[in-house]
Amino acid sequence: MASMRDIKRRKSSIQSTQQITKAMKLVSTVKLQKAKTKAEETNPYFDHMYQTVSSMLKRSGNIMHPYLKAGTSEKKAVIVITSNRGLAGGYNSNIVKLITEGDFKKEDLEIYAIGGKGREALERRGYHIAYSDTEVIESPSYDEASAICRKVLNSFQEEEIGEIYLAYTHFKNTVSHEPKLIRLLPVEVDETEADEKSNVLMNYEPNDEEALDKIIPKYVTSLFYGALVDAVASENGARMQAMDSATSNAEDMISDLSLKYNRARQGSITQELTEIIAGASAIS
DSSP states (O other), rough: EEEEEEHHHHHHHHHHHHHHHHHHHHHHHHHHHHHHHHHHHHHHHHHHHHHHHHHHHHSSOOOOOOSSSSOOOOEEEEEOOOOOOOTTHHHHHHHHHHHSSSSOGGGGGGEEESHHHHHHHHHHOOOOEEEESTTTTTSOOOHHHHHHHHHHHHHHHHTSSEEEEEEEEEEEEEEEEEEEEEEEEEEOOOOGGGGGGGOOOOOOSHHHHHHHHHHHHHHHHHHHHHHHHHHHHHHHHHHHHHHHHHHHHHHHHHHHHHHHHHHHHHHHHHHHHOOOOOOOOHHH
């Protein structure tokens, strides 16, 4: 059985850790409120962007455009959005699992890592990191998202890669976050969701190729920026939950150690009383 000194030292250590987890929970809560507000304000725009472009393409007929068909290269680019810090439960590992436990072949992937944790985890597993950025996830901006997308789109246009995917965590609400893997290019058109107007072909001015050259990059950038905003909110939500659980676990451990300490203290007092009584009996 541990001594009273060991129990007291252990209890003090856990109390110090609990203070840290409480502070981290408060910080994450404040950050979450800001990120949640931004996500709720921006998501409608990106949802409508997706629906609008999908509707356009469904009504475009058999247009042969590079953005609408897979490239000749077997390489696939995956933009992986994770955080720069841990202590967020399974937030980062769930994204990494989308890549490592998916249907991709490791040798065919070019990883565009946004956030340090995803880059480190995939690099350890032998994946090729084609690009890495740890700054943009701290405070996402549309301009930075556009610059990153241009790098990936240039590789697609030069046929260095044949497909582009995006792995991120979708923010549903404070306690619910969903890891998602979507294909950005070639653009997927679901023919089963055709509406009443789908039989009316879309007219482009001046021509379909020039129009899509401008529309599709904006579409890809919009989805990517929306994913960044979602990911920031999800990260802080996951960290808040993780720190809340850690604080509760610390409280349980402190209660258990307090009980053990009191028992050890009572046992020590009982032993001292026994020794005093035995000594007194021996003298008399």
